[in-house]
Amino acid sequence: MSKVKIRESVRRTEDIRFVSGRGTYIDDMNANGQLVGVFVRSPYAHAVINGFDKADALALESVVDVITGADWAELGFGVIPTNSAVKENADGTPIAVPERPCLAANRVRFVGEPVAMVIAETLDAAREARDLVEVDYVPLEAVTHPVKTLEPEAPQLHDDIDGNLCVHWELGDGEATEAELKACDHVVSLELHNNRVTAAPIEPRGTLVVPDIETGITTIYQATQNIHALRAAMASILNLKNDQLRHVAPDVGGGFGGKNSLYPEPIVTVYAARNLGRPVKWVNDRSESFLSDTHGRSQYTTVELGLDADGTFRALRTTTIGEIGAYCGTVGAFTATGGSARTQGGVYAFKTMHYRARAGFTNTAPLDPYRGAGRPEGSFQIERIIEKAARELGFDPIELRRQNIMPKGSLPLKTAMGLDVDCGDFPTVFEKTLAMSDRAGFAARAAKSANLGKLRGFAIAPYLECTGGLPKEHATVNFSEDGAVHLAVGSHSTGMGHETALCQILSADLGLDMDHIGFTQADTNATPLGGGHGGSRGMELGGNAVRQTAGEIKAVGKQIAAHQFECDVDEVDFEDGSFFQPGSNNTMSMGEVVAVSFNSEALPDDLLPGCLNMGSTFERSIISIPNGCHAAEVEVDPETGVIDVTDFWIVDDFGTIINPLLADGQVMGGVGQGLGQAILEQA
Numbered sequence: 001m002s003k004v005k006i007r008e009s010v011r012r013t014e015d016i017r018f019v020s021g022r023g024t025y026i027d028d029m030n031a032n033g034q035l036v037g038v039f040v041r042s043p044y045a046h047a048v049i050n051g052f053d054k055a056d057a058l059a060l061e062s063v064v065d066v067i068t069g070a071d072w073a074e075l076g077f078g079v080i081p082t083n084s085a086v087k088e089n090a091d092g093t094p095i096a097v098p099e100r101p102c103l104a105a106n107r108v109r110f111v112g113e114p115v116a117m118v119i120a121e122t123l124d125a126a127r128e129a130r131d132l133v134e135v136d137y138v139p140l141e142a143v144t145h146p147v148k149t150l151e152p153e154a155p156q157l158h159d160d161i162d163g164n165l166c167v168h169w170e171l172g173d174g175e176a177t178e179a180e181l182k183a184c185d186h187v188v189s190l191e192l193h194n195n196r197v198t199a200a201p202i203e204p205r206g207t208l209v210v211p212d213i214e215t216g217i218t219t220i221y222q223a224t225q226n227i228h229a230l231r232a233a234m235a236s237i238l239n240l241k242n243d244q245l246r247h248v249a250p251d252v253g254g255g256f257g258g259k260n261s262l263y264p265e266p267i268v269t270v271y272a273a274r275n276l277g278r279p280v281k282w283v284n285d286r287s288e289s290f291l292s293d294t295h296g297r298s299q300y301t302t303v304e305l306g307l308d309a310d311g312t313f314r315a316l317r318t319t320t321i322g323e324i325g326a327y328c329g330t331v332g333a334f335t336a337t338g339g340s341a342r343t344q345g346g347v348y349a350f351k352t353m354h355y356r357a358r359a360g361f362t363n364t365a366p367l368d369p370y371r372g373a374g375r376p377e378g379s380f381q382i383e384r385i386i387e388k389a390a391r392e393l394g395f396d397p398i399e400l401r402r403q404n405i406m407p408k409g410s411l412p413l414k415t416a417m418g419l420d421v422d423c424g425d426f427p428t429v430f431e432k433t434l435a436m437s438d439r440a441g442f443a444a445r446a447a448k449s450a451n452l453g454k455l456r457g458f459a460i461a462p463y464l465e466c467t468g469g470l471p472k473e474h475a476t477v478n479f480s481e482d483g484a485v486h487l488a489v490g491s492h493s494t495g496m497g498h499e500t501a502l503c504q505i506l507s508a509d510l511g512l513d514m515d516h517i518g519f520t521q522a523d524t525n526a527t528p529l530g531g532g533h534g535g536s537r538g539m540e541l542g543g544n545a546v547r548q549t550a551g552e553i554k555a556v557g558k559q560i561a562a563h564q565f566e567c568d569v570d571e572v573d574f575e576d577g578s579f580f581q582p583g584s585n586n587t588m589s590m591g592e593v594v595a596v597s598f599n600s601e602a603l604p605d606d607l608l609p610g611c612l613n614m615g616s617t618f619e620r621s622i623i624s625i626p627n628g629c630h631a632a633e634v635e636v637d638p639e640t641g642v643i644d645v646t647d648f649w650i651v652d653d654f655g656t657i658i659n660p661l662l663a664d665g666q667v668m669g670g671v672g673q674g675l676g677q678a679i680l681e682q683a
Contacts, residue, residue, distance in 0.1 A: 003577060006508045009661035013514070014499045023251040026206035026223045031279035034208075035064055037269055038126040038282065040116035040133045041291065042108035045142035045363035046155065049106055049115065053134040057118060062125035065276060066133060067268065068116040069105035077102070077271070078237040080262055084332025086169055090356075095167040098158040098361070100327040102237070102264035108137070109157055109326035110364050112291025117268050119280060142363035146323035147300050149360040157326060157361045164360040166324045167333040171341040172416055177354035180315035184306030188389040194377050196298035196323070197676075198290060198683045199370055201494070203253025205293065206283035207266040209273035218274055219246045223253070225260040225494055226532025227522050229470070233262050234270060242524075245270070249522035255494035256673070257369035260534045261294045261330040295683050296370020298323040299336060299377055303385040311395050313404045314351050318344060318381060322359035322367075329368030333359055336367075339374020339468075344417045346382045347426040347462045347627060348404045353416040369534060371673055375465055383461040398439065398460065405430055405462065419466060424627050429651050430462050433629040436649045445633070455636045456646075462629040468535025474527045475545035476615035477506065477553060481598045483591050485517050488615075490530015491542035492522035497662040498538055502546050504659055509550035511577015511590050529617065536626070539658055545618035553612050557593045560611075563604045564588060564596065628652035630671070643679060 004010050017023055054066040080100040089095055104115045116133050120126035141155040148154055149164045157164055181187050208221040224230055231247035234240075252259065265282055273280040284292065299322050306315035322336025331339075341355040390397035405426045406413070412422040442458045449456035476488040487506055493499060503517045520526045531537060558572040561579035565572065565586040572579055580587040588596075596602045597612045633647040650667055657663050 002513060003511055004504050004507045004514055006505065007657055007660065008504070010500055010504050010514070010659055011661065012497045012500045013503070014497070018251075025203055025251050025253055026208055026221060027283050029208050029221055029250065030281070031208060031210045034279040034281055035119050035121060035276065036123045036126050036282070037117050037119045037272060037280050038123070038130050039114040039265060039288070040118065040130050040135065041288065042104065042111060042113045042115055042137070044108055044137055044139050045111050045144065046140040046157070047108050047137040048140060049104065049108065050136040050138060052116065052136075054116070056134070057129040057132040060120075060125060060129045060132065062121040063118065063129045064121065065119045065272065066116060066129070067103065067119075067272065068133070069101065069103040072101065072103040072268070073105040075271075077239065080237070080264060080267070080327070081233060082328035082330060082332040084328065085334045086167065086332070086337045089168050090170040095333050096161045096165065097328050097332065098161060102267050112288065112365060113326065114264055114268070114292070117272060119272050119276065144362050144364050146298060146321050146360055146362055149362045150321065150358060157363065161361065164362075166328065166359050166361055167337060168358045169333070169337040170354070170356050171338070171418070172354035173352055174354045174356075176352045177315050177317050180352050181304060181306040181317060184314050185309040186307045186389070186393055188305045188307070188385060188392055190303050190385045190388045192301045192303065192381060192384055194297045194299040194301065194380055195677060195681065196295050196683045197370060197681045198293055198295045199254070199256035199258030200289065200293075201254025201256060201258060204284040204286060204289045205259060205263065205265070206281070207269045208279065208281045209270050210279045211273045211277060213277055217244060217246055218270060219248065220266065220270060221248050221250055222266055223259060224249050224532075225252070225255045225492055225534055227492065227524055228490060228530045229532065230262055230266075231524055234267050237267055238271060245524075247524045249492055252492070252494040255533065256371045257296065257373060257534060258293050259494065260532065261368045263292070265292075290683070292365060294329050294368035294370075295325065295365050296335070296367055296373075297377060297677070298367060299340070301381055303381050305385045305389050307389060307393070311393070311400050311403060313348055316345050316350050316353045316382070318355045320355070320357040322357055323364070324359050324361050325364050325366035326361060327366050329366040331368055331373075335369055335374045339369070340377045341374075341417055342419050342466055343375050343378045343464045344382070345415060346379060346464045347406055347424075348382065348401075349406045349410070350416055355417065371670065373468065373535065376674070379461065379463045387459070398434065401460070401462070402427070402430065419625075420622065421464070421625050422622065424625060424653060426462060426627060429627060429629050429653055430460075433460060433462075433631050433649055433651045436651070437631040437633070437647070442633070449635050453637070453639070455638055457634050457636070458631070460629065460631040463627060465536070465626040467537055467540050467624040467626070469533070469537035469541070470531030471541070472529060472617055472619045473531050473537070473541035473545040474529050474615060474617045475542070475549045476527055477549050478613045479594045479597065479610075481595070483516065483594060485512060486520065487517055487546065488520040488523070488526040489542050489545065490522075490527040490532070491538050492530070492533050493538070494533060496533070496538060496666060497659070498542065501539060501658045501662055502542055505543050505546045506550055509547055510553065527615070540624050541618060541620060543658060544620070545616060548618045549614060549616040552614055552616055556607070556611055556614070557590070559604055559607060560593050560596050561588050564602070624655070626652070626654050645675065
């Protein structure tokens, strides 16, 4: 592969490895002397544990150890933390965060909660022993509905949390919104349910832990999205220092937010391996994944839209009841609160908005970010209420949207939710989508469907996004004397193609052949920090970290070239992989400058051999605001209920597209997941 450019549709370099069966996923990995772990999980949504009996399990040949919740409690390790961006209620009091043990000792609060770990020489032996671990449960009344759990008579999940309420939170001006709604000519209200889903990546969660007795360093191989943050959390829980753990994510088969969370199983697996002095491998099976992985969405919402007689939007009020699950997830109450509120109102202009949310604990798996982490919920709310307003008040839904979309000339602005929208051309995106979809020809297509006994519908929905995730990312570039170059990043792909896109940025910026670029991601030994993947941060932060590092390399490269040219650094330019002095014949390729960088005699006095090897941390200063518009046409057979999505049109404004081919794949995957939630899924 030759040098490449930004905006070039480069085929994924990692795909050859994947399609030829040479990917390395957790279940492909094994270590010498490896043991296998499985978890005993609660069959009850809510129950008291009176005791454990592991004698029969330990008596089985090949069983090495059984760690129960009671054993874990005696070890005195920490509880699983939460790190919610929303830490206070509307009245300034702290949100409720119950303690979550890695293994339940006294009480279980959801089906699938781990209560014990069995470690054996083989998977079959571990599974057989799992069935022999006896747990004395006393079932309790459970509550699994987010609205019902906040009712006075609901069973209480945590003794120290009254009413099962985790958080009550507000954003926007409540008084102004109330006054504006009262002054509007029309107020349209709608109740919505955003159904609960789970990520269900094709590769289940898993961990292989390899302790090194001599060095005391334990290597954790884990199917995860965020190695640095999870390593720090696991070290804290197990009373270790960060440098006692090396955390590596190999190839990861999908994440969608579900592999960003801190779970109990890897923590217990790390302890087991260190305690036994042998590698221990644990991999969830598909059934366990549905029970024990984090879930997402699950909101019950009332939306109120205030309009003038001519259809101009004035006020929007959203009242949501969200769901936490049995315990706070890694980001706690954020998704149901700030995650959904930030982009409230979408691309439409409002004088005022107000968002209110309550979220309670239920006897279900904890909820955490799932693809979009609140923003799709907000888009769903605004587009549904606009559609209802159009039908109820007699407006054309297209015209109603068109007249209320923020004009390009109004930007930059701060929305009533406090979101800084710095750029965008929302009307053009909307009109392009309409033109692609031939909305004018819909009536004829609907008539044709009717002749076949089918119903046909058309819908269009512009959206406003905002990126998230941790605000810093690191990239390191190392050259070798033979001309090879290696890029290491702290962000991580779970199937999105970072190995291609990030190397593409480095190739384009430094004029390097992509075939000569090695790549490492998600290894705490390779980068001092990293934010993993979540909140659509991979290219925004990871890409900028690579570009920033490349810029610093070029700056040092100019010093080397200037020394060779016997001119000032300011006289050296760089373009298409070459350093040159305009107006002269002096020129050096990037490869030639790299070669000189290892020759101490050819370097300026203030530079040392290997001076082009460097790393850089990028920190964003603003949140990016991608936007776009989707439209769909759907045909339904009213007798059978069979749904046929006949056409789907998309226009997205993502700014600079590094690799259009990869971006298209991401968008198409998102459409597939959205259709799945809309039509098929209920977790």
